[in-house]
Amino acid sequence: MKFYKILIICFSLFILLNILSSCEDRHEPNYEPFLITVDRIQVPANITINEPFDIEFYGIVGNSGCYRFSQFKTEVQGNNILIEAWGEFDRNSNICPSVMVCLDNEKLNYLIKEKGIYTIKVKRPDGNYIEQQISVK
Numbered sequence: 001m002k003f004y005k006i007l008i009i010c011f012s013l014f015i016l017l018n019i020l021s022s023c024e025d026r027h028e029p030n031y032e033p034f035l036i037t038v039d040r041i042q043v044p045a046n047i048t049i050n051e052p053f054d055i056e057f058y059g060i061v062g063n064s065g066c067y068r069f070s071q072f073k074t075e076v077q078g079n080n081i082l083i084e085a086w087g088e089f090d091r092n093s094n095i096c097p098s099v100m101v102c103l104d105n106e107k108l109n110y111l112i113k114e115k116g117i118y119t120i121k122v123k124r125p126d127g128n129y130i131e132q133q134i135s136v137k
Contacts, residue, residue: 031088033070035125036061036103038085047136049115054107057085057122065097066090072108083108083122112136 039059047053061067066089073084085103090096112118115136121129 028092029090030092031070032091034087034089035123036069036085036087037124038103038122038130041120041122041130041132043120043132043134047112047134049136050111050113052109052111054109055083055120057103057106057108059085059103061087061101061103062089063100065099065101066093067101069101069103069106074108074110079116079118081110081118081120083120085122 037059038057041058042056044053061069068088068090070086070088073086075082085106118134118136120132120134122131123129
């Protein structure tokens with residue numbers, strides 16, 4: 001009889017632990033990348049070769065807390081500096097805070113090693129670019 005009581009207690013503890021562990025939040029983010037729509041950029045008026053400068057980005061990343069800025073991707077083609085601003089959306093989140101996520105003042109630190117006239121081209125999801133010409137002295 002004592003054996004059955006111990007067996008019932010162990011079985012009950014096993015079920016209780018199983019129930020409690022199922023209540024844990026096991027949400028694993030599943031981020032989907034997307035190209036952010038950049039509204040405008042801001043660069044310094046004076047840029048000097050071999051001195052890093054910041055390019056500031058402005059735009060809306062997403063309309064809830066499930067969106068976030070991820071990274072900048074850059075490529076140089078001649079005197080064109082191509083930039084893409086990438087974000088991520090958490091597809092697994094059931095609860096997204098109601099907040100507008102913006103790029104406000106997100107910065108890319110950049111360095112140019114040769115004098116000249118350059119065009120910064122920021123790609124938008126529709127395939128168009130925001131362009132700004134800069135002079136590097």
